[in-house]
Amino acid sequence: xxxxxxxxxxxxxxxxxxxxxxxxxxxxxxxxxxxxxxxxxxxxxxxxxxxxxxxxxxxxxxxxxxxxxxxxxxxxxxxxxxxxxxxxxxxxxxxxxxxxxxxxxxxxxxxxxxxxxxxxxxxxxxxxxxxxxxxxxxxxxxxxxxxxxxxxxxxxxxxxxxxxxxxxxxxxxxxxxxxxxxxxxxxxxxxxxxxxxxxxxxxxxxxxxxxxxxxxxxxxxxxxxxxxxxxxxxxxxxxxxxxxxxxxxxxxxxxxxxxxxxxxxxxxxxxxxxxxxxxxxxxxxxxxxxxxxxxxxxxxxxxxxxxxxxxxxxxxxxxxxxxxxxxxxxxxxxxxxxxxxxxxxxxxxxxxxxxxxxxxxxxxxxxxxxxxxxxxxxxxxxxxxxxxxxxxxxxxxxxxxxxxxxxxxxxxxxxxxxxxxxxxxxxxxxxxxxxxxxxxxxxxxxxxxxxxxxxxxxxxxxxxxxxxxxxxxxxxxxxxxxxxxxxxxxxxxxxxxxxxxxxxxxxxxxxxxxxxxxxxxxxxxxxxxx
Amino acid sequence: xxxxxxxxxxxxxxxxxxxxxxxxxxxxxxxxxxxxxxxxxxxxxxxxxxxxxxxxxxxxxxxxxxxxxxxxxxxxxxxxxxxxxxxxxxxxxxxxxxxxxxxxxxxxxxxxxxxxxxxxxxxxxxxxxxxxxxxxxxxxxxxxxxxxxxxxxxxxxxxxxxxxxxxxxxxxxxxxxxxxxxxxxxxxxxxxxxxxxxxxxxxxxxxxxxxxxxxxxxxxxxxxxxxxxxxxxxxxxxxxxxxxxxxxxxxxxxxxxxxxxxxxxxxxxxxxxxxxxxxxxxxxxxxxxxxxxxxxxxxxxxxxxxxxxxxxxxxxxxxxxxxxxxxxxxxxxxxxxxxxxxxxxxxxxxxxxxxxxxxxxxxxxxxxxxxxxxxxxxx
Numbered sequence: 003x004x005x006x007x008x009x010x011x012x013x014x015x016x017x018x019x020x021x022x023x024x025x026x027x028x029x030x031x032x033x034x035x036x037x038x039x040x041x042x043x044x045x046x047x048x049x050x051x052x053x054x055x056x057x058x059x060x061x062x063x064x065x066x067x068x069x070x071x072x073x074x075x076x077x078x079x080x081x082x083x084x085x086x087x088x089x090x091x092x093x094x095x096x097x098x099x100x101x102x103x104x105x106x107x108x109x110x111x112x113x114x115x116x117x118x119x120x121x122x123x124x125x126x127x128x129x130x131x132x133x134x135x136x137x138x139x140x141x142x143x144x145x146x147x148x149x150x151x152x153x154x155x156x157x158x159x160x161x162x163x164x165x166x167x168x169x170x171x172x173x174x175x176x177x178x179x180x181x182x183x184x185x186x187x188x189x190x191x192x193x194x195x196x197x198x199x200x201x202x203x204x205x206x207x208x209x210x211x212x213x214x215x216x217x218x219x220x221x222x223x224x225x226x227x228x229x230x231x232x233x234x235x236x237x238x239x240x241x242x243x244x245x246x247x248x249x250x251x252x253x254x255x256x257x258x259x260x261x262x263x264x265x266x267x268x269x270x271x272x273x274x275x276x277x278x279x280x281x282x283x284x285x286x287x288x289x290x291x292x293x294x295x296x297x298x299x300x301x302x303x304x305x306x307x308x309x310x311x312x313x314x315x316x317x318x319x320x321x322x323x324x325x326x327x328x329x330x331x332x333x334x335x336x337x338x339x340x341x342x343x344x345x346x347x348x349x350x351x352x353x354x355x356x357x358x359x360x361x362x363x364x365x366x367x368x369x370x371x372x373x374x375x376x377x378x379x380x381x382x383x384x385x386x387x388x389x390x391x392x393x394x395x396x397x398x399x400x401x402x403x404x405x406x407x408x409x410x411x412x413x414x415x416x417x418x419x420x421x422x423x424x425x426x427x428x429x430x431x432x433x434x435x436x437x438x439x440x441x442x443x444x445x446x447x448x449x450x451x452x453x454x455x456x457x458x459x460x461x462x463x464x465x466x467x468x469x470x471x472x473x474x475x476x477x478x479x480x481x482x483x484x485x486x487x488x489x490x491x492x493x494x495x496x497x498x499x500x501x502x503x504x505x506x507x508x509x510x511x512x513x514x515x516x517x518x519x520x521x522x523x524x525x526x527x528x529x530x531x532x
Numbered sequence: 533x534x535x536x537x538x539x540x541x542x543x544x545x546x547x548x549x550x551x552x553x554x555x556x557x558x559x560x561x562x563x564x565x566x567x568x569x570x571x572x573x574x575x576x577x578x579x580x581x582x583x584x585x586x587x588x589x590x591x592x593x594x595x596x597x598x599x600x601x602x603x604x605x606x607x608x609x610x611x612x613x614x615x616x617x618x619x620x621x622x623x624x625x626x627x628x629x630x631x632x633x634x635x636x637x638x639x640x641x642x643x644x645x646x647x648x649x650x651x652x653x654x655x656x657x658x659x660x661x662x663x664x665x666x667x668x669x670x671x672x673x674x675x676x677x678x679x680x681x682x683x684x685x686x687x688x689x690x691x692x693x694x695x696x697x698x699x700x701x702x703x704x705x706x707x708x709x710x711x712x713x714x715x716x717x718x719x720x721x722x723x724x725x726x727x728x729x730x731x732x733x734x735x736x737x738x739x740x741x742x743x744x745x746x747x748x749x750x751x752x753x754x755x756x757x758x759x760x761x762x763x764x765x766x767x768x769x770x771x772x773x774x775x776x777x778x779x780x781x782x783x784x785x786x787x788x789x790x791x792x793x794x795x796x797x798x799x800x801x802x803x804x805x806x807x808x809x810x811x812x813x814x815x816x817x818x819x820x821x822x823x824x825x826x827x828x829x830x831x832x833x834x835x836x837x838x839x840x841x842x843x844x845x846x847x848x849x850x851x852x853x854x855x856x857x858x859x860x861x862x863x864x865x866x867x868x869x870x871x872x873x874x875x876x877x878x879x880x881x882x883x884x885x886x887x888x889x890x891x892x893x894x895x896x897x898x899x900x901x902x903x904x905x906x907x908x909x910x911x
Binding site: 066067068069073074077140141142145146147151153154157159240241242246247248281282283284285286287288289290312313314317320321324325328329331332335336338339342343344345346347348349350351352360363364367368371374375378379380381383384386387388448451452453455456457458459460461462463464507 | 559560561562563572573576577580581584587588591592594595598599602603604605608609610611612613614615616619620623624627628631634635638639641642643645646688689690691694697698700701702703704705727728729731733735738739740741742744745746747749762763764765766767768769770771772773774775838840841869870
C-alpha cells in the first residue's frame, strides 16, 4: 500500500507542467483552464443547437396555420429548446467561468479535484447526445415541455427515457462540479483572503454551488419517479393508482425555482465584477451584496408553488406563496440599487463588457418587474401559461444570464487568450443583440396579455402581427450571435497582444497578480493578501 | 409660417393621430373583462404595472444620469465612496412598504376569486385529448351533457384554404357546441380530465383552472353581459393542445331557459331505443360521425395513424381480428399509451365506430357489432 501510494504521489509530481498533445490534451485534461475552455465551447455549441430549435419554433409561428412543422414536432422543439438552453448552454457556460476564474481569483493553482473536474465535463457531451438522439426515436422527441409534467410524460414515447437519462447525467455532472467549487473556495484561498474579501464572483458561485447540491437530487428524484411510473408499475403521478399528477409539479418546482437562481446568481457575480471595473470605483455595498445574494438563495426554496397558482391549492397556500414571492423583490432590489450606486459619480467608460453589463441591468430589471406582476396571484391566474410568462423568463434568462455571460467573455477574453478582441465588432454585437432581443420578446408581453397560450403551434388571427414581429426579431438575434463567434475566433487567432491589465479599474487577483495570458498553473505559490 | 409649412405640419399631425388609431387595433393589454372580478384583476394589473413603471423610471433615471454625466469622456473623476448604512436601510425598507401596499388589494381579490360557494349553476368541464366535455350538474339545465370540439375546418389549418382562414374571425376559437350559461348568475365550473392535465381558460371571464385527471378543481365566473367569450386550453396536453378551444355563450335568462328546453328535447330524441336493430350500413354511417369526433385526431381520416406515435387502423391486427378484443380495447384503453378508455361513449356510439373501422379503408370484415354486444361486454 505504502509503495503504491508513494508511486502515485511521485507520478503526480512528474505531471506538473507536462501536458499531452493533440486531442488527448483535452480528453485527459485536469487543468482548470482547459476544462473551463471546453465548458465554454460546449455551451456555445449547445447555444447554437437550442437556437436553431428556437428558430424552427419562430418560423412556424411567423403566420397562422400549420406551414412548416407538424404539431408533434413543434412540441418536441419547445421541449428540447428549453432543456438544451437551460442545462446545455447557460449552466455549463457559468461552470466554465467558475473553472477559469475561481482558482485565479482566490490565488490557487487549480481546482481542488482536478480529475473529478475532468469527469464532470465529460459527462456533458453524452447527455447532449442523448437529448439530440431523442429526436430520432420512434414517434420523435418527447413533446412534453421542458417541465416534463406527468402524466403527459408517462404517455410519451421512448424519447422520454433518453431525456430522463440525460437529465440524470447532467445532474451528476452539476453535483460534482459544485462539490469541486465549494471545496476549492473553502480550502484553497490564499493566506489572508478571508471569505468577506473574496471577489463577488466567487461568492455568487459558492452560493450557487450549494443550491445545486441541494436541488439537483430533487430533480433526479422527480424524473426517476416518472421513469418507474412509465415502466415499473408505480403510480406516483397516477390518480387511478393512488398517486397525484400535481405531486410531480411540487417536486419539479422545488428544484425549478432555485434553478432560476442557479442561472441568475453567477450572472449577478459577473456583473458585479464588470460594473465596478468600468466605473473605476469599488462596488457600493459589498457586504450587502453578499447578504442579498444569500437571502435570494434561501428565499428561492420557499416560493416554488408560485409556478402552480392554477394547479389547485388551498387559498391559504396561495396567499403564503404570493407573499413569499413578493418578498424576493427586496434583496433583488438591493442588488440593482447597489449596481446603480456603484456607477454613481464613477468615471464611466463603455467598452463591450460594460455595455453588456448595462444591457443586463436594464433588461433583467424589466424581467424582474414582470416577475413582480406575475407574483400577484389573481393577475398570474390570467397570465399563467401565456406568452407573458414566455416574455418574462426570456428577459431573465437571455437578457439576464446570457447578456451577463457575454459581458464576462468580453471582459476576461484578454486574460484568457492574451489577445484583445475587436472593440468595434464587439459593440456591434451588443447593439444588434439588444435591439433584436427586444424586437423578439417585448411584443410577447402583448400576446400574453391578449390571451395567447404558450406552446401552441398555431394561433388565432388577432395574434398575427406581433408573432410576425417576434419571428423577425428572433432571426435577427440568432444571426447576430454568429458575429460573436467571428469576434471570438478573430480575437484568438489574430487579436492584438493584450497587456497584463487591459481594464483600468479591474482589481481582482487575476488582473493584479497574474501575467497575460494567465500561466498554466495560475498560482504556483499563493499570493499574500493583507 | 408659410401655408406650405402649415400643410406639412397638419399632415404630420394627421399621420401622428392615424398611427394611434392603427395601434388601437393591436391588443396591448388584457382583454376587456366581462365580470366584476375580471375588472378587479384588470385594475390590479394596471396599478402594479404603473408602480413598477414609476420605480423603473426612477432607478434608471439615476443610471442614465450617471451614464451621461459621470463618464470618463466628459472628464468626470471617480469618487471612491462606498457603503452608507442609512441609504442601504432605506432602499431595503421602502420597497418592503411598497410591496405590502401591493399585496393588500391582491389578497382581497384572491379571496373573492377562490370563493366558489353559492353557485347558481354548476357545470363540470372534462378535458380530453383533444376536446372538452361538459356536464350540467346542478341548477337550471342539470342533466345536459355534450362534447365541444374545434369546428375550424382542417383545410384552413393545413393551409389548403388560406382565403377561408383569413376570412374567419374566429379561426381556432370556434367549437361545434357552445357552453351556454345565463347572464348575471354565478357559474361554478368543476374541472377534471380523462387523460393528461388540461386547463380551462377564458380570458374575458377571468378564469383559468387546471383540469387534473383523477381530481376535481373548481373556479367560477358571473358574466355581466350576454355575449360569446372565447378561450383555449392553457396547459400543454400533447399534439393538439393548440386545437381545443372553449366557447362560452352567455344568454339572457329567458333565452337560456329556451336553450335548456331545446337541449332536453334533443336528449329525448337522441335516446336511441336500446332494442332498435341496426343494419350494418346504419351502424357504419353512425360510426363515421363518432370516428370524426373522437378518433380522427390520432388515427387520421385515412386510418393510417401517425407512424411511430399512433398506430394505423387500416390493416390493423386488432381491427381485423376478433371483435371481442376490439370492444375490450375501446372500453378499457391501453395502459401506457395515448389510447384512453372510451367507455363514456354510448353503446350505440361504440358499436357504430367499431363497425365503421372494421368495414372501412382496407378492412373488409363485413361484420357488424350490435349495441347489445357492447352492453354485454361492459358487465
